[in-house]
Amino acid sequence: MKEQDKIKVLIVDDELNGRENLRGVLQTYCPEIEIVGEANCALAAIALIQSTNPSLVFLDIEMLGGNGFQVLEFFKNPTFQVVFVTAYDQYAIKAIRLSALDYILKPIDLMLVKAAIDKHQLCKKEEDSRLSHFIDNKHLPAANKRIALPLADRIHFVEIQHIVSCKGEASYTTIYTSDGNKYLVSKPLIEYTDILTEYGFLRTHKSHIVNRSHISTFIKTDGGYLLMSNGSNIPVSRRKREAVLLELKS
Numbered sequence: 468m469k470e471q472d473k474i475k476v477l478i479v480d481d482e483l484n485g486r487e488n489l490r491g492v493l494q495t496y497c498p499e500i501e502i503v504g505e506a507n508c509a510l511a512a513i514a515l516i517q518s519t520n521p522s523l524v525f526l527d528i529e530m531l532g533g534n535g536f537q538v539l540e541f542f543k544n545p546t547f548q549v550v551f552v553t554a555y556d557q558y559a560i561k562a563i564r565l566s567a568l569d570y571i572l573k574p575i576d577l578m579l580v581k582a583a584i585d586k587h588q589l590c591k592k593e594e595d596s597r598l599s600h601f602i603d604n605k606h607l608p609a610a611n612k613r614i615a616l617p618l619a620d621r622i623h624f625v626e627i628q629h630i631v632s633c634k635g636e637a638s639y640t641t642i643y644t645s646d647g648n649k650y651l652v653s654k655p656l657i658e659y660t661d662i663l664t665e666y667g668f669l670r671t672h673k674s675h676i677v678n679r680s681h682i683s684t685f686i687k688t689d690g691g692y693l694l695m696s697n698g699s700n701i702p703v704s705r706r707k708r709e710a711v712l713l714e715l716k717s
Contacts, residue, residue: 473500474588475520476524476525477523478525479506479527489525489580492575503515508531509530509534512538513538523548527551529555539565540565548567549568551570553571569586612666629646631696632677640658644697667679679714681695
């Protein structure tokens, strides 16, 4: 495995023996990882996370000068995942609430460590798949962010603001744009629902999501439907009707 492809790992434990044990396991049995640093307290851990940008942190809980939870809570939107490694089992519930990747009790078990790394790789692969819908949008204002649509013969890029609605059928999604075009993508609607919700899209029906900025009128007759800017009619299910109305009034 190339060095740039390895998982950047940080070890945090206030006991030298604990750090050495975990380091030995990782270096001997986990060639897919690169240890980018070790810390023996909460403050040092925070500083190292900021300077090394690890992908995975093996984090002790009870330490001098703070605890592992304080380290994790310091980062409002962490870009890394955490595996708590501790001699105490009473913190497991809190770890789950903080969305820890895993919780390993000392003395550490090789299989549990490898399982945690496998879980991290799976999560990363899923996240990369989700983000693969997008191209580099960092330099673009929110209104001009674009999404990549993998079509049968090409990848087409479209500004999110120009998407009027998406319709799902089995494992396919048809995306309708304001210029009158439509694109059939071999991905289920749920993927686009997860991605586009933060850009003002509403789920109106099990098979439809719409861009609220393209809603022209809510028609109350015939069970209720939305008239969109491109002239299309999008059904609103009875289960979604109240939620959609609340969103439109907000």
